Amino acid sequence: MESKAGEIISQEERDILQELMNIAFGNATADLAQVIDIYVQLSVPDIQVVAINKLPDYLKDAINSDSKSSIVEQKFWGSFQGSGLLVFPSGSGMDLLALLHEKESEEEPSNKVPMDLIEKGGLLEISNILIGACIGKFSELLGTFVTYSPPQVFHGNSDECESFINGFNPSQTAIVMKTVFDFQDKNVSGFLLILTGYESLDWLRKALHDFLGSYE
């Protein structure tokens, strides 16, 4: 993938970033087990620097490998800002509901919330927690707190997906952190992308050095 590490962040900074995310995700895993009662395995994050004009292609590659996948996007803002993006294989919503032990309502279907909404709701709820856990733990390590917008869900082959991908400013550069997650024993896995743009780059670089400084 596109790598202009020298210009955007140095190899050293990239290493710190990776290490920090690793620690953050480790913390997230432990706490997730407490909150949702599921052990979520998070892989060592892969960090890429992608020129924004290459980002649409990068995302299309990442997402459209399964055009029926469900994508949940959540924006976060503060000193550290960007988007969290979870990509689930199609049909995961139902499996996730089962994970949350939410049973189908016994009511007559005309009175209850339609199934697709319940499935969407399950996806959104668990994604909100997963993204919040990863970004929250990471921000905490770097001594900041972020605010979140409500998550949105769309399908990989939809117009919404297209306009989401095309919505990125083509004149910028993004740092993409990619992690594979796996709900252990539950057969649900997918990946998490954290996209952060130019706005938080100065802050991020400083925070990384401050973090390193605190150990020196």
Add this chain to the structure above:
Amino acid sequence: MIFTQIFDMLDAGIVILDKELHVFKWNRWMATHSNIPPEKIIGESLFTFYPDLNVPWFLRNCKSVFTFGNFAFLSYKLHKYCFPFKSHNSLGYNFTHMQQNCTVGPLRNDDSNIDYIYINVQDVTEVASYEKKLIEMNTRDGLTDIYNRRFFDTRLEEEFVRHKRYDRPMSMIMLDIDFFKDTNDTHGHQAGDFILVSLTKLLSGRLRKTDIFCRYGGEEFCCILPETTIDSARSLANDLLHSVSSNTFVFNDTPIKITISLGVSVLSESTDSAETLLKETDDALYQAKKEGRNKVIVAGDT
């Protein structure tokens, strides 16, 4: 001082809860809509007053906010409301309760630890009404008020996937009014419309709430029967056949008799798509027409 005022002036609910989910603050909006004054609820467990919130999804989201400092978004689309407040009439819809979007967020102390969380409650009853209206306009047939073709196609696909996935029986009935053109020609189109409306009422009355009954086109109707074996579908089809043929429709004092033809099929292992099921049912209907009408044909029966 000013911030304290905002708390009570806002046209939205704000509740602050401590780690035990006891109420720490309860703003005026909440007091007004709940009829519970702050002095009565502060210090008490939220669940003493709202036991229906003592459920996994609510607890899980609060726990997540305390643990990760993230936000939880409790949409009316999924939960309808968190606090059962009285609703006002909107667009002619009368929701039993105010529809609410609730956001749960963290409140940190000077050491950045989260000791409290807040719940922001927004009244979105009007939004919910618009949505309901739009959905109705988009999913119902204007004349008969049963589902339209667009809705049917979407649901068919969903039900197909669901029944395949869980290996559950699902049947389908397609039916058509016999010689409907003659009815129109003899009695006029108004009578034709009357027949369409009366027929759907008659048939709807014999279907379950779970069945998805739609006007497929002109005088053709289609019905998805979830969780239904072919034997039950067959007897339902025969019941529909007889209820129509034995009924006399009276339009402007003129008695009109009609009959219908029906095709029935069931989801089987070899049914590879929703379209296949539709085609099998349609073929069965065609067969019923060919064999003289006023008849039920079940796909696969020879």
